[in-house]
Amino acid sequence: MNILKQTQKQETQSQETICQIHNLDLIAVDLDLSDQAQIKFFCGKCLVDKINNNKLTTIEQSKERIQQIKGQQQDIKIKENQARLNYYKNILDQIMDFKRFVDDTLEKMYKQIQQYMYPIQKEKQELQEYEYQLNYFEDIRNLSELYSQDEQKSQKLIQDINFIDEIQRQFELLFTSSEYFQTLDTFKNTRETIKDIMENNIIELLPLLITKNDSKTPSLSRICFNHKKEIIMIDMDSQNKNIEDRFVCVDCISENPLIKYQTIENVNKQWKEYSSESEKKLQKYKKENRVKKLELLNQIAQMRKNYNKKLNEISEKLIVEQYLCLNKTKESNQIKKNSIQTLNDQQLLKDLTQLIENQNGKEVESQIQIMTNLKNKDGNFKKDIEYHLESLKQYDQQDIQQSLDILKENSIQKTLILKLSGQIEQFKTYQQTEQNQKDQIILIKELQEFIDSANQCEYQLNLFHQIISIYQQHVQKIEQIQQNISLKQKDLVNNQEQPNFYDLNLSKIFNEYVNSFHNNSNQLKKYCNIQQLEKDLIKLAESNTNLEIDKNNQINSMQQQFNQELIDINGKLKQMEIECKNAKEQFEQATQEIINLKYLQEQEKIKIIRQSEEKQNQLRQEFSQKISEKELKLQEVTLKLEEIYKNKLQEDKLKKFELEEYQKSLTFSKTLKHNNCLLSDGGKVISEIINDGNSYYCFCNQAIPKTRKIQFAFQILSGSKFRFGIGLKDIVQKNNYMNCFQFGYGAYFIDESGKTCSHHIKDEHDKNLSFKFQPNDIIIIEVCIEQKFIKFSRLNYPEITVLQIDTAQELYPCLGGINFKIKIMDKVPVQLS
Template sequence: MNIQQTKQSQEVQETKCKSHNFELIAVDLDMSDKSQINFFCGQCLVDKLNNNKVTTIQQSKERIQQINIQQQEIKTKENQARLNYYKNILDQIMDFKRSIDDSFEKMHKQIQEYMFAIEKEKQELQENQNQQNYFEDIKQLSKLYSSDQQKSIKLIEDNTFIDQLTRQLELLFNNAEYQQTLDIFKNTKQIIQDLIENNIIELPPLQLKKNEFKTPSFNRICIKHKKEIIMIDIDTQNKEMEDRFACVDCISQNPSIKYQTIEHINKLWIDYNSESQNILLQYKKETKNKRDELFNQITQMRKNYNQKVNEISNKLISEQQQQQQQQQQQQQQQQQQQQQQQQQILHQTKESNQIKKISIQSLDDEQLLKDLQCIIQKEKVTENQAIISLKNKDSNFLKEIEIHLESLKQYDQLDIQQTIDILKDIPIERNLIQQLSELIQSFSNQIQANDENYQNQIKFIKDFQELIDQAKKIQCQINLFDKTITLFQQHTNKIEQIQQQISNQTRDQVNQSQSIQFQYQNLTKLLNDYIDNFDNKNKQIKQYFNIQNLELELITLTELNKNLEIEKTNLFNQISTQLDQTQKEFQKQLKEQQDQNQKQIDEINNQFQLKEKEKFDQNTQEIINLKKLIEEDKLKTIKTLEEQKNKEIADMNKKINQKESELKAVQRQLDQIHYQNLQKEKQQKLELEKIQNYPKILQFSNTHKGVGCQISEDGKVVVECSSNWYYCLCEQAIPKTGKIVFAFQMISGTQFIIGIGFRDIIQKNNYTNAGFGNGSYLIRDNGYTYSHHNKDGNTKQLSFTYTTNDVLIMEVSIEHKYIKWTRQNNPLVSVQLEIDTSIQQELYPCVNIYQSKVKILDNIPN
């Protein structure tokens, strides 16, 4: 709309709209509530209608172009999707058709074989009809009397064969291909439903050109002042919706209310709708992916089940057909033998011998005695080789059926567990196992038979397949603890074996192709990812093994301590024995030396007596010298022996001291481990008691508070009544160790600042002021934060907002220098500030309120 101000006597000077630059074609003659004349162009008139279905021709052309582009894109995607699901249906129908054709071809061949046998028998009957004589007729008559052959064996066989054909026809509509075909149709219906819901043309809104000279407004009038609505109050709580809309006069009359412009509200609305739409699309996408994955899993379950059941059924049918073929061959052999017997009978001369004996009474004397002797000697008919072979064959057949059934049970258990994993959103390990399986399959396809390490690679693939099977079993049997422990040990050993094999393969096969090396690298990476995920999921089992290992180590240390004590005692006894033995040897050697010396002295004395008297002095001197030498040798020998024994004793003492030191070190380690465990348990109990009891003893102080604050309910409630901002601190200081948690509830009012502070600094400021340098760490109801020492966190809107009835939970750790606030009804959102712990003062929980009421909660809400 373009507004042009004129006087009543003034002529219209401009003919162009200033907003749209179009020619003016209309004028507003209603001037009851304004002193201006309003002129309009064609665009202004369309805008004034405020109807999205009425546009200008230019806007309609732009809309048509946008919608055509959307239709083109939607049609392209729709046609591609239709081609895809019809192609899938056609492929599945062709698979089903091939399965049916194979089954009918198989039945056709079986029927042709039966018809061929019937035609052959018919032809043989016609050829032999003219050759029959009296003896052959008597032979057939005797067979009828001797056995129950009034019923046709061929018709009984035909009845059994028709039953087999019926079962095969029933299996046609109970096999995997038929079920998969039905699943494809159901899945296609779901895809079509998704396309119907998603392929919707979004009609573009009318793109109105923004009027720079006019404030945006709603198409509604203020009830009080009869003017356009241009702003909205979205911050005030507990206010009727109609009272939130404001015109120009409403804004001027309520300057304290923070109104928001329509442009800002529109932006918030667009962001909200976009976020909601994104959440909805994400949820639909996740739901569709889960549904598709579940559908594929159930399809695979049905395929595995039907495949195994079909294998068992085909095995039974095949076995029955083989038995019938064997019976037919036996009958043909019997017929041939009968024909040979008939030819022999024709050459016999005695007619009495041409008739088969059908009773023991008709036997001659020789044959009667012979048969009676056989009956008397063999009380029980023994099994011949044919019966034993048949029993062995039946036993092997039953074992094969049992193996198939066991495999079917394992498939069933694994499929059910994998389906439960899909429902519970547990895809990581299953995906890794699937990737490992696909990678090892790709790896096996690249192996060449002429490779020199072909056998090792085949063994490696077999071992790795065993690893994958074990992984599936562990995933299926995870709740069976005892079996899981055994499988866990086996699986860990197999992983180590596979890693060693990969390492050997990588080290030995340096000259192999790059593709094989690349496959080994991918295999190693995926295996490591699986091992990491496996270790993360089985921490408790590893802890169980760690406890066992610690117990074994404790037992080992105890045994070692006992052994050391025993060794110490034995060593001491051994040293004592050696010392006694050494002392005895020393005394013995000393006595021998003395005896030897005395003997020498006696010999010398005898020689002196025999010599001449003039040499007496010389001999006497020699004797004196000899005694001196003997004494010196004696002293040297004694000293040498003493030094040697002292050295041995010192070595023994050193060894004893070393063993005692080792024992003391082991004992100290055991005592230290025990002491550390006791201290940890004691510290944990003390910290837990502090955390649990602190909120219960916490009270507002009647002394350390502003003059306008009043305390009630035994110090649990504070209210500010003087229309000023005042602090009220709690009586109990925050402990300097441990993590302390407490909670405040906003009872009434709307002006709250909650947190902690230094009591002396706040007291100096007369329990007023908050922010940098004022001794407190707080968050306000509007989301602003206040920090005593950090300007970056001071008076900044860094926090969430809160209001009446909200519960704020505060977590404080002076050791780790932080305080964290969370709101009970939104625990995922929190704000955290750093605390300055260099100030030698204690911190106290506190509130700074204005005409509001706050309560301390005894228990921390969940």
């Protein structure tokens, strides 16, 4: 029994000397018992965690970290060497392309010079073999021509200078060619690639694998300011709270049990996710930007290549044409050196015939044919050069448009064209029969021609829109200059001065240019006028529709009122008919009584008859009087209806007049405003003069009437931030006419970004419920206190914004903003659209 107890005691002691977290021997003890109830023992790893320093680690952890870093270094070296091989290979390929281009250009120049030297050598040989023949009259004429010339210049040497200049230009093109600039771009791109590799090839030093103690609550290294305890949770959900007040300890949590806090571990997880997502977005943007720049560089290189290629083709054609002209000149010089004495019989007879016909005033057919051939050849040459220049212009326009497409988003048509091009590339990879392959080649050719035509059409449409815009701007400049000239002439007339010659000449030349410009651009003018007429027609149609709707609404309202009054009159007439019927029944009853009295005595009968007749006459008079009274009442009702209709029209006119008078009398208040707001133009214009970044507000003098709808309008003259609406005078005045675009601050506003401000409805506050506006816009505001709404609209735009308002207190027109200048309109303009 004692042995068993000793064994259990030894096992307990051995468990107490081993760390329960890391399963290592305990080597230290914590003697500080100030904030803990029991003694703590530590192993080696516990001591490292206790020190809490990333530069201190255990030997096992350091071995694992060394292995990880070596693996990273090896991967980085492999990627770095591959990248270096790639960009050096690109440099070698580009240098070889430039070398081939230089070799081809120099070889072409060498052949051109050889071709140019060949006729010179031939002429030199002919001169050496030429036998001098004496012909005194021809020689004396040549000598006279030499003496008659003021300056003797060799045309061949002048041609040599032009040819040497052309060769020099070709040589200079070597260092302005696309291959040369592409080689320089390769060096620059390689330099940027090296910088990118240097930034990305960084060894990530992983944090120490500190053993997580699940029994201990994670905390921050900072201490709670109020309770001097460690921070264990953070308030992430409360609004309008300082960042320092969000860190809480245990006591803070117990004092505010209703607040929802988040643990340090959860916040750390959210922070890592947010950082990772932000890094992904940044890398995606950098990648897209890099791809776009690379496409633009390739496009610019292709532009240089196409441009220089076309210029080289044009230069070669000019050199060849110049060489042919040189040969023709040499042939004509050779003819001049010959004499008719050296010609054979056949050539002598032919030339004499041509000479005789020429002396008789007839033009020789051979000469006509020669001139025609020369003109046709020159015409073809000019057309060829014009074709190449037009191609160069089209290439230039297409390349510029493609470069602009890279910088901005592609249109829907451009996207469809790119998809069609990709589909063609997929067609080429399909394996098909020989017949299907031929049909496919024809289809691909037609589609390719269609894509070229579509691209050309899109470029021409963009060019047409640019021409329209430039034309409209140019017309505005012409009108401005004409206005300036007219003002200057009026000033001269007012000052009784005579215009000088230069002013008259300037006006004359400018008017001639304007007439010529309008004649040449008549079609563009018609097109712009048609566009403007279409817009005006749409506005007029909408205005006419709105007027018709208002007119029909008024007519319907008046018709309903008239019908109601007519129903009342019909009811009264029916009542009168009932009364007449009762009177008639009484009359019949009296007549019956007279018949019944026939059997009475004559005196009684006569008496009764007289009484009956009197009664009957009385009833007739009463009946006639009642009918007259009813007719009078009917006339009175009719007159009242007419008077009601007239009063209604008069009341509508009065309301319209009151609306106009309210707008005319509306002015900004000199007292109900911030001191930074300056009034001008008799209180019709207000501007903010300090421009310190704060928003200031001002009321108008006139309150909103409580019994009808009212309208008023403001025009934005200048500024950067504007707010329009109505406000509660006492609340805004309490806040010193500043920062009123807040909930509960006594204002109902819209601002230039489309946001709304409501004093008492949160669902309508700080929401994008309104339209956007800018300087020169006119804002129209309609308020109805009875129906409790305010409606905002912008002149000539269909958007409308309606907010609910609190009418418990008196409301005033109010506005404000930053660096603004706003004018009250004298009259509310008619809303056309």
